[in-house]
Amino acid sequence: MTDLPIPQRIHRTDDHLIISWSESHEGSYPVRALRLECRCAACRDEMSGAPLLNPDNVPQDVRPLTVSLVGSYAIKIGWSDGHDTGIYTYELLRSLCPCGTCRV
Numbered sequence: 001m002t003d004l005p006i007p008q009r010i011h012r013t014d015d016h017l018i019i020s021w022s023e024s025h026e027g028s029y030p031v032r033a034l035r036l037e038c039r040c041a042a043c044r045d046e047m048s049g050a051p052l053l054n055p056d057n058v059p060q061d062v063r064p065l066t067v068s069l070v071g072s073y074a075i076k077i078g079w080s081d082g083h084d085t086g087i088y089t090y091e092l093l094r095s096l097c098p099c100g101t102c103r104v
Contacts, residue, residue: 040086
């Protein structure tokens with residue numbers, strides 16, 4: 001099993017979720033993009049993984065209202081559009097990191 005980095009600090013703003021990872025890496029995630037990446041059964045087909053969420057139904061100004069830990073592997077975000085059933089694993093978050101180092 002690979003040792004995945006874990007968040008040391010999570011800071012939310014209206015338009016970004018900023019995660020400081022254990023290996024001195026920081027990712028600044030645009031919150032609407034994170035909302036569209038939700039992997040819950042209402043947002044993704046459980047068998048194929050195909051998106052079910054219509055991006056037009058997510059407000060442009062959606063923002064995180066709450067961020068909480070799920071065990072030692074994920075976070076759960078309560079969104080301003082009322083959605084709160086998805087979890088974001090640390091592995092998923094690292095794969096979505098928009099920084100220049102991770103996107104190369």
